[in-house]
Amino acid sequence: MTDLWVLYEHRGDTMEEATLGLVNEARRLLAQRGGDGRVTVVALGEDLEAGLQDLGTFGVDRVLYLESPDLGIYQGELYASLLSGLIKKHGPDYFLACHGPDNGDLCARLGATLESAVVTRALDLAWGEDGSWRAVRAVNNGYLFERLRLIRAQPLIASFLPAVLTPPQTGSDTQAPIVRVDYESLAPVTACELLEVIEADPGELDITEADIVVAVGRGVGQGDTFGVVHDLAQAIGGSLAATRPVVDRDLLPYERQIGQTGKTVAPKLIINCGISGANEYTAGMEKSQLVIALNTDPQARIFRFTDLGVLGDLHQVLPLLTQRLQELDPERG
């Protein structure tokens, strides 16, 4: 019987949509191989129970849950040691993950330990006519693609690009049993020990990775006027970004430019301060989830993209906002 493993994706204690996308992919693979088998979700972490409850409704047959305070954040060596132990014990046929910096690292480690085929940045897996798996994956930063034949895949390890994953349409009301795995019995071996995690300053985070972006435009004005937006970014835990004129003026480095010739961002929240919303700018932020804009000009094009538009001078509005945020969360700022 085919056993497909899917690595549970989560942020804090909540499940990430990508997990369901992977489950969907696993179901598709299973169908291709004749439909006989099961989909297992493997979860590593702490306090994940709540998110694991409903997986059965999305077509998961069982959940393996490995809980430990040591697993709060990703550690390549530890995770790989635990998972390869589990894989050797249970012998699944597939191990699927969602591609990201951590899982790219994890899959490579697993592949090396288990001496099995690994496809990172996978776009597609399909059963070839010659009876072996074929994969397509992105190389060169997604500009070129490779087609691969997987010769030895026991198990087949693949990390899929999130963009190709689609969650299942509807759920059923079946329950998937949650099987707890004993952490100690796996006796992970590692050569290094984690001492401390040094937190990144959210203001310094790469703008494409940040959940909250505070974007600044020419409206911020000349001279020593940058403090207000900086304070807001601090207070709200956002990453600072800018339009091209601001970058041209060397107020922020090019890495922080949003737009056609800069980066494309899709944060959960973007606050546009003093930005007119030229097409070259909006091309880089249109996919943001919640869009707020602050501008003195009611005709500004940016207001066509906003969920909340504020008409006003940023030098008056932002300090008030910052102050309110600091009251709510005195630790920041």
Add this chain to the structure above:
Amino acid sequence: MLTSFDLLLIGLSLVIFGAGLLKLKAAWSQGRPARRPGDLKGLVLYLLGQREILENRVAGLAHLALFWGVCFYLALAILAQFGPVIPPGLARLVSLISDLLGVALLAGLIFFALRRLGDREAAAPRGVLLPVAVLLIVVLSGFWAEGARLNLAPEGASWHAPAGWFFALLSPASPLFMQIMVRIHFFAVLLLLALVPFTFLRHLVTSSLNVYYRRQEPAGVIEPVDWQQPVIGADQRRDFNWKQLLDAEACVSCGRCEQSCPANISGKPLSPRKVMRALHENLRGGGGMEQSVSQDELWACTTCMACLEKCPVFVEPLDKLVDMRRYQVLDRGRLPSEAREMMRDLELYADTYGRGPAHREDWALGLEVPHISNLPGEAEVLLWVGCSGAFHPQYQQVARSMAHILNAAGVNFGILGKEEACCGDAARRLGDEERFETLAKKNIAALDKYGVKTLVCLCPHCYNTLRNEYPALGGHYQILSAVEFALRLIAKKRIYPKYPLAGRLTIHDPCYLGRGNGIYQPLRDLVGSLPGASLVELEQSRENGFCCGGGGGRMWLHEKLGENINNLRAAQVAHSGVQTVATACPFCLTMLEDGINSLETERPAKVRDLIEIVAMSLGRAH
């Protein structure tokens, strides 16, 4: 009279000359095949007038003196071998001309020698000073020989040899001295001949050949890729075609391209002259162009064609850069990261804005803009909207203005709508020829499906691509620019511009209408046909027009080095003090507007497309 030893020497230098030329030819023949029909008439006219060289006054005149001086003496020397009998009056005239030409030649030589000595640039061509020195010896020994002859002659110096008279003062009246000078003169001439293929003088041959084989199509055309070749694009010398290698031999490193290159002027490391020098060195030393032309240089080119326009010997630095980009993209997978998203949009959605065919007709919502298949009777024209007209918020206004003009004139027109794809200009100029071909073939299939014959293009980049580059892929249509078509509608009295334009207006020439396709005057005529027009020309206009910075895919690349090109152009516009700057290209429009905003002046000039201005004059208000 010539002795047999002299004849032997002449033979020897001729053999060296010939062998050298064969070696030169072997160098550029390493290139791939290319079709270039020769243009003999063009070459003759060029050599006679040297108009292109004279674009630079001083150097041009010096060159003219050298060229005609040498030709004249050569002819004289050959004629003299036949010992013709000429009447004394004519002989005196010839003597005077030859004397004066000698002086001009000397002045030209000194000019070039000083210019080269003053030029510390490592990229300057090697082997210039030697031939100049030998030529100096030729001229001076000639004069001294003449001076000595005059001292010995009974009649002495006279009006028909003023320079000879001067040199007579400096030379003894000795037959031996005269003989020595004559011999030096003779040997130096032979040495010069033998030196031609091995020094800078090779340009006598290579530049002339380059003029003979010059491009007959408009400057905007980029040659297609030959997919049969083992390497796509070019890095090693064998990856270039023979004409491109001949270009490298023909370049005289005069620097005119560099002086008008917007990338260079705005402080980027790119210099078209250095690119040609690099290829020249490569022809001798080998190695890849990748090592001598950096990524920053390669991607700085806006494909503005100023280098083609300015080169006195028709060298084309641009097509080398495009081939090198092709190599980077198709062989190395090294498209600059900022442009990747756009290229993927082209792949997925067939437009540069990533919106998709479903939204291609959104700009025309509520307007009378039918699909080409829904027309009553045969279409007069198909309006080619382009990605910017379809998706860019400002240029959508221009597309709407064009639709308004066409409707006002009662033109039976349609659009391809969802079936129109990006023309492929940016993909091609960013080196992704595969993407270009895919898009072009898709468009050609759609146009042929509806039997389209005549198209009007809003965007000059579409215009150039469809008109000049689609024929190589089997797409043959009559292509007009929107400017030309609007002008025609006014001339035929199908529309009547009536509302006067306010304020003074200037024109920014889009590279792909102007230098690319020679369309300068229609823009002016169009402005002239509108009431109240008061046109002020920019200092750099027409052939000398300064690029906005947006061509060659630069719209999608970060301008990290030097100044922003659009800011430089915006400053020129501001300096002219006009209220409106009219252009006819979506990239120019965005670039200029952005540049003018960056100046943050009190009353910035308004940037408008000519089509918008015409529509406004017809009475369509935005």
